[in-house]
Amino acid sequence: YWKQYYQIMQRKGISEEYATREASRRTTLIGALMVKNNDADAMLCGTIANFDIHLRYINEVIGLRKSVSRYATMNVLILPGRTIFVCDTYVNINPNAEEIADITLLAAEEVRRFGVEPNIALLSHSNFGTSKDASAQKMSLAREIIIKRDSTLKVEGEMHGDAALDEKIRQRIFPNAQISGEANLLVMPNLDAANIAFNLMKVTAGEGITVGPILLGSERVVHVLTPTATVRRLVNMSALCSVDAITNR
Incomplete structure (x- = not known):
């Protein structure tokens, strides 16, 4: 060797x-x-x-696989009432909009391998344009890039975490959202957010089953x-x- x-x-x-x-x-x-x-x-x-x-x-x-430009990681939390996929938890520290799109497409492909249709939320401290901060605009731009690259995906954002997981909150804030029900693939704006969020969910979920990190790409x-x-x-x-x-x- x-x-x-x-x-x-x-x-x-x-x-x-x-x-x-x-x-x-x-x-x-x-x-x-x-x-x-x-x-x-x-x-x-x-x-x-x-x-x-x-x-x-x-x-x-x-x-890397051919046609793939970067690695990413995704963690899974399987709960009695829902399954949540979170990315990117370990690789890309502060991805730009194009990189967020790459990560999302890799993650969506893997979610489908689990037999689940991805319902994607791009998370932020901003809700559908309420902030013009660079991080919020990055997530909004990422959605546009994702749709151009795969129009079949159900993806929405930028939005808060509660709006992603609660359709009533989302409908009240933005009734024209392109996803329905609960989002199952949560795409975070940076590694800190993804890693912290998943580890908090993992500990507080109690009897949930965790899978990952799954290396993508x-x-x-x-x-x-x-x-x-x-x-x-x-x-x-x-x-x-x-x-x-x-x-x-």
Whole structure:
């Protein structure tokens, strides 16, 4: 494996000595090389160390899918009465409108793989133009870009979180909204908002089942967990990996 890693990285400042050392001790790197060589169908990593370290090895060895310009992550909270998808929880720190659109389209594709039709809310501190702040305008512009790229998607925003999850509130504020019922895919304006919101929901939801982070955009089936991942989440993600690996063969 070290020879292959060296071939990939030799023009990026990596020596044979470094490649030999890293490919013998970095489990995520080893796993990524196994997946690339079809010695493994999928990979779960991330229970130790920072997310960015694992994503770096994945990007170096496996890379992005064709026609995809960036990675993103999505977490899922399955509750007795609803299922909520939240993005981008770990990768893009402060995406612009075009990047928000990329993230949303990747997430919507994955939501459909769960057998759910995405009902998308682009969240903000602003409700349908009440603020001209750059962050609010970014989310509004992202909606326009998304619609141009996939007119079949049900997407609305920018809006508050309560308007996304409560149709009565949304109808009172903006009766001409292009989504109905509860939004199930919540797209946040930045990583802070997504990560904080999901972790708060996860803790306060009680008996809800959490899935993720689901890595979006990778060429192969690989996902980066977090050090707080429970055994149950590992089992859930293993099942997701298995289904994805079979589907992608």
